[in-house]
Amino acid sequence: MSKFKKKKNGEQPAINTASLPDIVFMLLFFFMVATVMRDNTLMVKNTLPAADQIQKLDKKDRVIYIYAGKPSERYQKKYGDQPRIQLNDKFSVVSDVGAYILAERATKREELQNVLTTSLKVDGDTNMGLISDIKQELRKVNALKINYTTRVGDYTQNN
Amino acid sequence: MARKSPEVNAGSMADIAFLLLIFFLVTTTIETDSGINRKLPPMEDVIDPPIIKQRNIFTVVVNKNNDILVEEKPMQLSDVRSAAVRFLDNGGGIGEEACDYCKGDKDRSSSDNPDKAIISLKNDRETDYKVYISVQNELVAAYNELRDREFLAMYPNQRMTFVEANKYYSDPRTSPKAKIEIKPKLDVLKRMYPQKLSEAEPSKIN
Numbered sequence: 001m002s003k004f005k006k007k008k009n010g011e012q013p014a015i016n017t018a019s020l021p022d023i024v025f026m027l028l029f030f031f032m033v034a035t036v037m038r039d040n041t042l043m044v045k046n047t048l049p050a051a052d053q054i055q056k057l058d059k060k061d062r063v064i065y066i067y068a069g070k071p072s073e074r075y076q077k078k079y080g081d082q083p084r085i086q087l088n089d090k091f092s093v094v095s096d097v098g099a100y101i102l103a104e105r106a107t108k109r110e111e112l113q114n115v116l117t118t119s120l121k122v123d124g125d126t127n128m129g130l131i132s133d134i135k136q137e138l139r140k141v142n143a144l145k146i147n148y149t150t151r152v153g154d155y156t157q158n159n
Numbered sequence: 160m161a162r163k164s165p166e167v168n169a170g171s172m173a174d175i176a177f178l179l180l181i182f183f184l185v186t187t188t189i190e191t192d193s194g195i196n197r198k199l200p201p202m203e204d205v206i207d208p209p210i211i212k213q214r215n216i217f218t219v220v221v222n223k224n225n226d227i228l229v230e231e232k233p234m235q236l237s238d239v240r241s242a243a244v245r246f247l248d249n250g251g252g253i254g255e256e257a258c259d260y261c262k263g264d265k266d267r268s269s270s271d272n273p274d275k276a277i278i279s280l281k282n283d284r285e286t287d288y289k290v291y292i293s294v295q296n297e298l299v300a301a302y303n304e305l306r307d308r309e310f311l312a313m314y315p316n317q318r319m320t321f322v323e324a325n326k327y328y329s330d331p332r333t334s335p336k337a338k339i340e341i342k343p344k345l346d347v348l349k350r351m352y353p354q355k356l357s358e359a360e361p362s363k364i365n
Contacts, residue, residue, distance in 0.1 A: 021169070024176040031183035049289035051296040053303055053322075056329065057192040119192060122288050128221075129284030131291075132360060139202045148292055149194035155236060155293035 044069035044086050049124040050153030057119060057147055062112055064104045064143070066097065068130060069123025083126045085134065094130070097137040105143075117145045124158060195295055197358070214268055215275045217246045221294055223285035236293055243301035245269075247276050247352065260309060260351065273305070277355045298356060306348045314344055321348050 046069050057063055067086040071079045075091075084091045087100045105113055118138055122131060138146065219239070220228040227234050229242055250261025252271030261272065270276035278298055282291050303322050310321035317324060327333055328341050 017173070018169075021172040021176050024173055024180055028176055028180045028183065031180065031187050035183050035187045049292040051195055051292055053195065053296050053299040054193040055196050055325075057194065063192075117196075119194065121192075124287065124289030124292075126288045127284060128282045128286040128288060128291055131288060132282075132284065135199055135358075136360075139199050142201070144199040144201065145196070146199060147192075147194045147196050148295070149192050150292060150296075152193070155296055158289040158293045 041089060042067065042072070042086070043075055043089075043091065044071055044084060045123050045125075046121060047124050048121060048149060048151045050155065050157040051148075051150040052152065052154050054150055054152065055147075057117065057149065061108065062116055063147075064101060064116055064118050065121060066100075066118060066134060067121045068134070069126055083123070083130050085130070094133040094137060097134055098141045101138065101141045101143045115145075116143065117147050118143050119147045119149045121149045195292070195299060197295075197356075200357075211277060212271075212275075214251075215270050215277060217243065217270070217276065217278045219243075219278065219280045219294060219298070221280075221282045221286045221290055223283040225287050225290045227290075227294060236290075236297065239294060239297040240301050240304070243278060243298055244304055246278075247273050247301060248305055249276075273352045274350075277357060279357045279359060281359045295356075299354070302352055302354050302356075305352045309351055310344070310348050313347070317341075317344070321345070 044067055046067060068083060069086075070076075070081055070083050071091070079091055085094065085097065086092065087096060092100070101118065105116060108116065120131065120134065135146070138144070218228075218230055220231075222228065227236060227239060229239060234242065245263060246269055247263075248261050249263035249266055249269040250258030250272055251263075251265050251267045251269050252258060252275070256271045256275065258272035263269075280294065280298065306321040310317070310324065319327065324341055325345060328338055328345060
């Protein structure tokens with residue numbers, strides 16, 4: 001009979017946590033690898049419009065970003081509240097766009113220089129005039145592939 | 160015999176790892192940007208622009224009050240997609256310009272065939288970007304709707320729509336063999352309904 005009797009030791013053995021660091025490190029490495037640190041700080045308001053007929057943007061190394069929108073609140077005193085273009089970490093004017101594209105293009109590998117896409121990250125409340133000016137500049141430097149970067153959603157979210 | 164050194168206490172290892180983990184968790188942005196791809200026209204001016212019949216042009220104007228005018232008549236954004244589909248799929252041409260896969264009204268006063276049909280999108284300098292994008296989105300949706308329909312009809316074995324197939328094609332995980340197989344099918348559809356969407360320069364005077 002005593003064969004089936006449960007051992008009653010009173011205390012339960014402590015759970016071995018020796019492998020906990022391993023598990024955590026595994027997660028850590030995953031996030032370290034998957035992390036992309038934001039390389040430029042946004043100085044403009046940037047609520048992208050929503051669209052659902054979208055295509056994924058190419059690999060990161062083939063994309064040049066142009067931001068535009070109203071300056072964020074802390075810059076409004078200095079730069080006013082009219083929509084501005086942000087290139088790399090500073091506010092720019094339309095005539096700088098061409099030089100910026102050429103400079104960015106020169107930093108890319110030679111085989112990628114012809115397949116670059118320009119991603120326009122523009123705030124939804126910007127007037128089209130600014131965007132048309134940017135597009136004209138892009139045409140001048142022959143950067144014809146553009147992408148109106150949006151967030152996912154349908155058009156009813158744009159009101 | 161050497162003295163046994165005391166074991167290092169590894170209890171805090173987990174804490175350190177957690178700290179790092181939380182840092183990377185917070186800074187991580189697993190994001191892939193997506194948006195509407197467009198190709199700008201090259202700068203050099205066409206000396207002799209081809210003459211396009213008025214019935215083959217579908218004009219969409221977004222004015223400075225963000226009102227949408229389709230073929231000079233005001234229209235709600237929700238109706239733009241179906242109007243564009245009707246225009247593209249009209250297939251009113253006869254003889255050489257006939258369109259045998261179009262399911263539209265065959266109206267003589269609308270587009271001849273999808274290859275001839277051009278959508279012209281005009282905007283004002285004061286137009287809001289988000290409205291412009293919404294309209295672009297609806298127009299692209301019209302093309303995608305038609306391409307989806309024909310893709311399903313022509314390649315039912317594929318078990319996906321054109322948009323899905325396109326996504327599958329551009330997915331880096333897709334094997335090269337599958338890509339080669341699917342590419343000609345996508346090209347056929349792109350030839351059937353070519354995306355001819357012209358973005359005119361905005362009008363300054365209104």
